[in-house]
Amino acid sequence: MAANVDGAGRPPGGPARGGRYHHGALREALVASAEDVLAERGVEGFTLREAARRAGVSPAAPAHHFGDAAGLLTEVAILGFEGLAQALREGDARGGADPAARLREQGVGYVDFALSHPARFKLMFREERLRCDERFGQAAGAAFGILQDAIRAQHGLGPGEALTDAARAAALAAWSLVHGFAHLALDGQFDRMAGGQGRRVFVAAALPGVLAAMPGQGPAASTKPSP
């Protein structure tokens, strides 16, 4: 996957640098090769040296740009959250004006993103390998904010208004469903079980169900658990 990057400062001369001392766009190149390593060997199998190797650079070079291994992985994860946010935004737009449709399409977007970028997606939640600093938190929060906005619309809340308990629960339920589905699908459980259905149909059917079931969202939820 993506051995090249459309980084602005990339000098001409092809992906391998032609004997020049300075790389010119090493930061971007390292991010790209890190993604390659992740895609090929998983989070478990990632090493900083291998990423440097693939970028055609000495093992000490990444330190100049990222400090250490966690720094590089965090950069990849942040880009991942930005990509996820983009996918959610596109889904939201597909949903038009109807909050239920917006949420449903966001769910489809979430799952599509996860299955299109498995390694990146898995990395995003492996906090033990990341530096969970402010930038990271903001990227993750921005993605989540897109879900929150649609939830607000569905719950009759204004933009930026604090979520009610019911709204929070609805957001968590929706997120749980697509998050769990994405992970199971990445583990190959979907292939084994999904019958003839596509992902889109599945998510589009299940997601409104959870949302409808949450308190404050219609009568379907009133089943009380037995103590």
Added chain:
Amino acid sequence: MAANVDGAGRPPGGPARGGRYHHGALREALVASAEDVLAERGVEGFTLREAARRAGVSPAAPAHHFGDAAGLLTEVAILGFEGLAQALREGDARGGADPAARLREQGVGYVDFALSHPARFKLMFREERLRCDERFGQAAGAAFGILQDAIRAQHGLGPGEALTDAARAAALAAWSLVHGFAHLALDGQFDRMAGGQGRRVFVAAALPGVLAAMPGQGPAASTKPSP
């Protein structure tokens, strides 16, 4: 957590063996110390040597019982699936005769298990560290079979009968929801978002929602996605 094990052959003399050459119940002791390491350092931080160290044994000793590191971790994961199966069975029983209640309580059991045994639960899905052999597959399959049984009951299928597409989809939806919720809760998202609700209430509200939404389970699901 559990530095001792109630293994049958455990000789007297306390948890550290008293200068004896043979351990007596090393297999069980290694499983227990592996769980300790996992709980303390996560799957990422697990090493075979550390597990051996904590069992008070040389680094070569585990090979006699488990072959290699994956063998020991697989043993832990298998025990994990057996524990999960037990939790599901208990939930199922709590649900009584009503299939919907059985499924709901299984969901509660699933999440409770995950949050009571975080390291074990996470390990169970880290297949890259496991030897996914027949025993492992059977343990995982047995746990999943308990969900399937309740789904069959809800869909009017006899015991052991093949699942219809709708039933498979329902099982996957239910599993996705609790699986995603468990992972998010383990990441601390639940604390941040759940308002005043307990896990039980949350799962018990959301799970019937997904199930009701799946095809063949009532009118709520017929929302068609926009292409």
Added chain:
DNA sequence: TGTACATCAGTGAACGCGCGTTCACTGATGTAC
């Protein structure tokens, strides 16, 4: 337009580390006769 110089972005050898696994071994156990 030149030139001195600070800063940037790399090198590559080396460090120490802990790992999983192998090896020849030995103490303990159990079994056949």
Added chain:
DNA sequence: TGTACATCAGTGAACGCGCGTTCACTGATGTAC
């Protein structure tokens, strides 16, 4: 009840490995005057 012997379950030293990071360094770049 003894005894020979096979097997089991450990030891502990050693192997080679690749890792992340550090180090003194140097080539390239850019900027002030």
